[in-house]
Amino acid sequence: MRRWYFNKRPTREIEADTLQLREESRPPLRDNEFLLRSVYLSMDATNRLWIGDWDLYMEPVALGAPMVGFTVGEVVESRHPDFAVGSLAAGILPWADYNICNGEGVQALPMIPGLKLADAFGILAVAGPTALVGLMEIGRPKPGDTVVVTAAAGAVGMLVGQIARIHGCRTIGIAGGAAKCRSLTEQFGYDAAIDYKSEDVIARLRELAPDGVDVHFENVGGEMLDAGLTVMKNFGSVVICGLISTYNSSGPVPGPYMFRNLIMRRLRVEGFVILDYAQRYPEFQAKLAQWMLEGRLHYRLHIERGLENAVDTLKLLYSGGNQGKVMLQIGAE
Ligand code: NDP
Numbered sequence: 396m397r398r399w400y401f402n403k404r405p406t407r408e409i410e411a412d413t414l415q416l417r418e419e420s421r422p423p424l425r426d427n428e429f430l431l432r433s434v435y436l437s438m439d440a441t442n443r444l445w446i447g448d449w450d451l452y453m454e455p456v457a458l459g460a461p462m463v464g465f466t467v468g469e470v471v472e473s474r475h476p477d478f479a480v481g482s483l484a485a486g487i488l489p490w491a492d493y494n495i496c497n498g499e500g501v502q503a504l505p506m507i508p509g510l511k512l513a514d515a516f517g518i519l520a521v522a523g524p525t526a527l528v529g530l531m532e533i534g535r536p537k538p539g540d541t542v543v544v545t546a547a548a549g550a551v552g553m554l555v556g557q558i559a560r561i562h563g564c565r566t567i568g569i570a571g572g573a574a575k576c577r578s579l580t581e582q583f584g585y586d587a588a589i590d591y592k593s594e595d596v597i598a599r600l601r602e603l604a605p606d607g608v609d610v611h612f613e614n615v616g617g618e619m620l621d622a623g624l625t626v627m628k629n630f631g632s633v634v635i636c637g638l639i640s641t642y643n644s645s646g647p648v649p650g651p652y653m654f655r656n657l658i659m660r661r662l663r664v665e666g667f668v669i670l671d672y673a674q675r676y677p678e679f680q681a682k683l684a685q686w687m688l689e690g691r692l693h694y695r696l697h698i699e700r701g702l703e704n705a706v707d708t709l710k711l712l713y714s715g716g717n718q719g720k721v722m723l724q725i726g727a728e
Contacts (some may be wrong), residue, residue, distance in 0.1 A: 427659035461489035526554035538563030695719030
């Protein structure tokens with residue numbers, strides 16, 4: 396079987412020798428173990444943080460250990476009473492074509508009638524619950540509110556705008572490039588789009604939301620967060636979901652410079668980690684799956700193939716080369 400290992404800590408972007416793919420022999424199964432054949436690996440911006448040098452919300456990947464990520468696979472051999480051959484299971488597992496599991500940190504994944512595995516895993520494993528919790532429980536918009544979302548054409552962002560719209564909000568998405576901005580209004584239901592690569596973001600936000608913004612949903616950080624803080628309404632909420640523009644840095648990162656607006660505009664700023672909501676996943680997934688089946692939640696999956704392409708696939712999130720939720724298909728569905 397093949398498995399990626401964390402070989403050398405990167406100082407900035409992931410480099411050619413940061414992770415290493417190795418071929419190794421597979422030991423026989425012991426009692427209470429099962430063999431999971433990987434089907435999809437979810438590529439998440441936070442994977443870069445797990446091999447960085449920041450204090451994190453969880454144990455990072457140790458140097459020399461297998462690289463891990465959210466994976467779904469099929470049980471192909473089993474000596475475990477709870478994981479039957481042919482069933483699906485998901486969890487944070489080594490980037491590998493096969494994993495031997497003992498059930499710890501892995502959940503059986505029921506198929507949702509009407510949804511393909513790629514759609515169910517791509518949207519319901521990380522991005523969907525993150526969008527739902529971040530917007531509704533942290534941002535807490537009211538109908539009629541103006542909601543701004545950064546990295547709005549990405550996995551989380553494309554869903555946040557639509558959930559906000561379902562709740563009667565007006566939505567402004569910020570993304571890089573004309574094509575992504577078109578997808579915001581044409582595919583993902585945003586009322587307006589701002590191209591941060593060619594437009595003055597603060598000027599456009601002032602134009603589109605002359606009375607200010609009620610909820611700002613941050614996925615990027617840096618200049619985007621500053622722009623958001625600049626145009627907030629009094630008593631608005633700022634959701635810190637992600638700061639991807641800073642993840643390739645080691646050591647301190649600058650800003651935000653408009654931190655003073657937390658006082659001037661009496662803002663509530665709150666971060667969250669979706670892993671803390673694991674107990675409530677069935678509730679979130681049922682709601683999201685219903686919207687997906689009703690055609691109320693549109694999404695785009697960006698699926699690359701081949702375990703050997705894992706690093707290049709992860710890097711798409713950092714170059715903006717992705718179109719929607721990035722996944723790597725490792726084996727057949
Ligand atoms: P996306 O699918 O949104 O991909 C990342 C996007 O970020 C890129 O497409 C690019 O969009 C944008 N981006 C990357 N680098 C920069 C930069 N330097 N400046 C501006 N934009 C940049 O990824 P996800 O939806 O998976 O994740 C989005 C955010 O949500 C991340 O910050 C992630 O860490 C966070 N997250 C947080 C979770 C939590 O529990 N708090 C859980 C899951 C995700 P463009 O082409 O438009 O520039």
